Amino acid sequence: MEGQDSDLLKLVEDLFRAKKERRKRLVNLPFEEKIEIVKKLQAMSQKLAPLRAANRAERTAGKVDIPIKTK
Amino acid sequence: MELVLQVLNRMQADGVVDKYAIGGGIAAVYYIEPYQTDDLDIFIPVSAVRTGEAGLVSLDPVYSYLTRLGYQAVNEGVLIEDWLVQFIPTFHSVQEDALVNARTVSYGQTKTAIFSPEFLAAELLRSGRPKDLVRVAELLESEKLDKDTFREIITRHDLTKKWAEFVRRFDQEG
Numbered sequence: 001m002e003g004q005d006s007d008l009l010k011l012v013e014d015l016f017r018a019k020k021e022r023r024k025r026l027v028n029l030p031f032e033e034k035i036e037i038v039k040k041l042q043a044m045s046q047k048l049a050p051l052r053a054a055n056r057a058e059r060t061a062g063k064v065d066i067p068i069k070t071k
Numbered sequence: 072m073e074l075v076l077q078v079l080n081r082m083q084a085d086g087v088v089d090k091y092a093i094g095g096g097i098a099a100v101y102y103i104e105p106y107q108t109d110d111l112d113i114f115i116p117v118s119a120v121r122t123g124e125a126g127l128v129s130l131d132p133v134y135s136y137l138t139r140l141g142y143q144a145v146n147e148g149v150l151i152e153d154w155l156v157q158f159i160p161t162f163h164s165v166q167e168d169a170l171v172n173a174r175t176v177s178y179g180q181t182k183t184a185i186f187s188p189e190f191l192a193a194e195l196l197r198s199g200r201p202k203d204l205v206r207v208a209e210l211l212e213s214e215k216l217d218k219d220t221f222r223e224i225i226t227r228h229d230l231t232k233k234w235a236e237f238v239r240r241f242d243q244e245g
Contacts, residue, residue: 026104027213031178034105035072038097041107 072111073179074152078140079113080181087136088119092173092184094159094166094194096206101176102188102216103209110148110155114170114186120160133158165193165228188216193224196233208241 026034058064079091093101096108121129137149144150148157161167169190176185186194192210195203210216225234 023104027102029105031101031176032072034100035097035178037105038100038108041105042109045107 072152072154073181075111075154075156076178076181076183078137078142078151079156079183082133082136085136087132088115090170090173090184091115092170092186094169094186094191095157098186098191099195099206099210101185102191103206103213110157112157112159114159114161114166116167116170117160117162128160130158130160163194163197163228165190165197165224165230168224168228169194187220188213189221189224192216192221193228193230196225196230196237197228199233204237204241207237 026037029037055064082088083091092114093111094114095110095112096106097111100106100108115133119132121131134144134149137151138144142149142151145155148155150156159166161170169186172187172190173184174187175182177183188210192207195207195210211218211221222234225231
């Protein structure tokens, strides 16, 4: 059990380390490359916009039921 | 983006504005990791806007100039190439100071001006929307912001109350 806990802790530490390294790499990219990423994110958001709007409309109309477990 | 900056530089060279500087989300992207932001916030001196008799502010000098170049006003900005550019007159003292003290940086072969990280964080703190405050936290975490300079700016521009609230909400060191 203790071994499983320490494995999990190591996994979480590795994930956070990887995330920190990724962030550091992105922070230090040249401005031009950062703007390219911003443009890609904008394009992705534009593609998703109609789907998001449709989902929102369905939720508003009560057509989507998200069951929530309660005790 | 480079074409947009060239248009802005031309606008400055033609005397429509004395100076301009990038602030907002794109300035934040310069200092921290990239994230989605839809428009380009350009801060311009108040002298570049026209105030009518009723005290209403008009960006007409800037908009007329850009319209003559063939660009269209859209929503709250002007679509220049593929960027929605919003022009923000520096009505607040921290914005004015940020504009005066903007840094010159390069984008490709083009020079442009951008708020320093300390002034950018102070202006985002003043603005105070939740997304702005997240950027303030990210700028403070970055190695690019000088905290002593930032504290001096927020004291000088009477933002200490907002800072105290931010410290409480974001569990920062005062």
